[in-house]
Amino acid sequence: MVTNFEVRFLLALWDLGGADIRKGSVNSRFSGKTAAANAACARLVEAGAVKNSQDSRCLTLTDAGKLLLESSLVRDKFEFEAQIGAKTANALLNWFRATNVDRRSLSDRVKEAEISSYHEFQAVALASYDRLNSEFNFDRLVPIYRIRRDIGERVTRTSFNEWLLKMQADSILQLLEGTVEDSAPDKLEDSVMTKVSGLRCYAKRITT
Known part of the structure; x- marks a missing residue:
């Protein structure tokens, strides 16, 4: 952070x-x-x-x-x-x-520049999280699919998943379960599936 x-x-x-x-x-x-x-x-x-x-x-x-x-x-x-x-x-x-x-x-x-490293992804993901949280009043529970779509094609799906999970491991974000507002399959697909805990649909920024 x-x-x-x-x-x-x-x-x-x-x-x-x-x-x-x-x-x-x-x-x-x-x-x-x-x-x-x-x-x-x-x-x-x-x-x-x-x-x-x-x-x-x-x-x-x-x-x-x-x-x-x-x-x-x-x-x-x-x-x-x-x-x-x-x-x-x-x-x-x-x-x-x-x-x-x-x-x-x-x-x-x-949004046009490709993200090539975890550290760059961390900066962009946090910026996306903060902007979405502010603009849409998510009360610090930002849907992961919104972050993925906001970043777009700047990062591959695999790298997005790996780096977002690493941000949780680094105590930067907490990934939470739940479901999206209309249970739309495409929004669930754009969330993150973990091997141990299953589907995670929301990200919460950990404050220090």
Whole structure:
């Protein structure tokens, strides 16, 4: 699950232009916390939210990273854990002004890119979960078939099943039994079948 500091790192990178930004410029937003910034950067690179340049000197915010930033900031229970300062506050204002215009186009662009790793899938799946939960008032019980269809052809059915189950094993999501609203066979098929516990139709985000 993305941490509070990682959200701030994504926001800082976005505010600086988002592409080919020197690491030092991003780290300068976190005076005295360079080690924490480097650790956050490493995790976000691993998750596919941030891309390193070939010489490892510059960073680019990926489309998956933009969607992860969006889903984190609009999540109902998200709040900054400490004083954030004027630069972060102004970056947040700029972000809300910008995304109020192009949020839908961002979501559409992100859907075009193939997901090639578990860490990238984790970021995209959480962003999809948060957006669906917010838009349709699912009360944190999001139908798995909705997540699968929202991600679409960016990931194979087999990888979706394996990676969603791994997210449960990693205590990120809890997969719950039940049935879909109209027991439609295609919606049940787009849920997840486990070998031990049987059919799982809903995902619930585990909060820490």
